[in-house]
Amino acid sequence: MKPAHMYRALLRLYPRAFQKRFGAEMLDTWQQLHALHQKTKSSTVVFWARTLADTFANAGYQHITKELTMGRVVFGKLSVESVYITIGILCFGALLLPVVMGLLEWSGQSPMLSGFFVLALLLVFGLIVLGVSNVSYILRAPHGERPKLRRIMLVYAAVMVVLFFAVWNTQDQTLTLLALLAAPALTLGVFGQPFIKKAWVATGALALSGLLIGAFAAALSTDRLDDLLFTESGLARAEQRMCQKANPQDAPQLPGGCVITVQGAKGYSKEIQ
Amino acid sequence: MNKTTLYILVALARQPMHGYAIMKQVGEDSAGDVALGPGTLYGTLKRLLEDGWVAEVDGQQSDRARRYYELTDLGRRNLGQELDRLRAITKLSAQLNLAQL
Numbered sequence: 001m002k003p004a005h006m007y008r009a010l011l012r013l014y015p016r017a018f019q020k021r022f023g024a025e026m027l028d029t030w031q032q033l034h035a036l037h038q039k040t041k042s043s044t045v046v047f048w049a050r051t052l053a054d055t056f057a058n059a060g061y062q063h064i065t066k067e068l069t070m071g072r073v074v075f076g077k078l079s080v081e082s083v084y085i086t087i088g089i090l091c092f093g094a095l096l097l098p099v100v101m102g103l104l105e106w107s108g109q110s111p112m113l114s115g116f117f118v119l120a121l122l123l124v125f126g127l128i129v130l131g132v133s134n135v136s137y138i139l140r141a142p143h144g145e146r147p148k149l150r151r152i153m154l155v156y157a158a159v160m161v162v163l164f165f166a167v168w169n170t171q172d173q174t175l176t177l178l179a180l181l182a183a184p185a186l187t188l189g190v191f192g193q194p195f196i197k198k199a200w201v202a203t204g205a206l207a208l209s210g211l212l213i214g215a216f217a218a219a220l221s222t223d224r225l226d227d228l229l230f231t232e233s234g235l236a237r238a239e240q241r242m243c244q245k246a247n248p249q250d251a252p253q254l255p256g257g258c259v260i261t262v263q264g265a266k267g268y269s270k271e272i273q
Numbered sequence: 274m275n276k277t278t279l280y281i282l283v284a285l286a287r288q289p290m291h292g293y294a295i296m297k298q299v300g301e302d303s304a305g306d307v308a309l310g311p312g313t314l315y316g317t318l319k320r321l322l323e324d325g326w327v328a329e330v331d332g333q334q335s336d337r338a339r340r341y342y343e344l345t346d347l348g349r350r351n352l353g354q355e356l357d358r359l360r361a362i363t364k365l366s367a368q369l370n371l372a373q374l
């Protein structure tokens with residue numbers, strides 16, 4: 001295989017659009033470099049090591065910036081770290097979820113912990129990381145922009161604290177649902193809107209995410225929400241299911257057909273007869 | 274602005290150049306300190322084109338495999354500001370007698 005063919009093959013590592021725009025020029029430039037290398041009789045190993053290092057590093061960078069551009073359309077102008085940390089947490093968490101659920105089932109420690117609840121926790125955790133890493137972005141922002149960004153962050157933090165306590169303390173599922181929907185929508189709105197040049201993209205992403213989240217929530221039945229949010233009615237239903245499992249013959253007379261202790265994630269414990 | 278970008282802008286401040294000429298000029302200007310590979314060069318040029326600091330030269334001398342690039346007014350202005358900043362730092366370091374560091 002001729003060296004130029006080898007370099008042409010390496011160029012395939014770059015994103016397609018980059019190859020199309022710069023591929024011919026890069027090949028021409030590299031051929032001139034190669035001609036110089038042959039003329040000066042410098043080390044072939046060093047020449048190819050440099051070529052490989054240059055290709056791998058820059059092809060990787062072009063792929064990352066391509067993905068980041070896509071991420072910016074959705075999330076607004078976020079720092080590189082925040083996008084990748086959040087995606088990493090969500091992906092890693094999604095992989096870990098079945099393992100955690102299996103362990104919980106096996107240990108019998110938290111029979112009421114639904115998959116969706118863990119997923120919601122994961123989402124909240126991801127949003128917190130997103131918020132924290134964006135603080136670092138704000139600290140690195142130009143001085144002129146900082147006061148405005150700090151005010152936005154203060155309002156954002158205050159609202160998030162209120163939402164958190166609302167979710168934690170309330171038994172009102174409508175309020176909890178609203179808070180759960182408001183948290184990611186707010187995060188997207190706050191971090192998307194101020195930094196992005198085309199505000200309508202962030203607004204569109206916000207509206208779309210709101211619609212998707214709303215549709216997702218609507219697809220869940222009220223029963224399911226009760227279960228995952230540990231409301232009174234959710235607990236009663238879970239108790240009923242456990243009784244049915246423990247004493248199938250008593251199922252028609254439930255609730256009240258068996259004695260069982262239910263342990264919720266908030267430390268809620270109840271014995272029913 | 275990183276070192277690679279600065280040297281590329283300085284090279285293009287002289288005259289419009291194609292990729293290999295930029296690479297050679299940067300090598301000479303930095304006395305071999307900055308050795309650009311095609312990936313680094315065209316990755317940087319892509320960003321500079323997107324930011325409007327550099328533009329492709331229209332004309333017969335440009336073809337698909339050997340395009341010429343030149344500094345735009347915005348690129349020239351930004352390069353001037355960066356060089357002013359470097360001059361100010363150099364002056365300050367001389368005043369503080371930091372040359373021996």
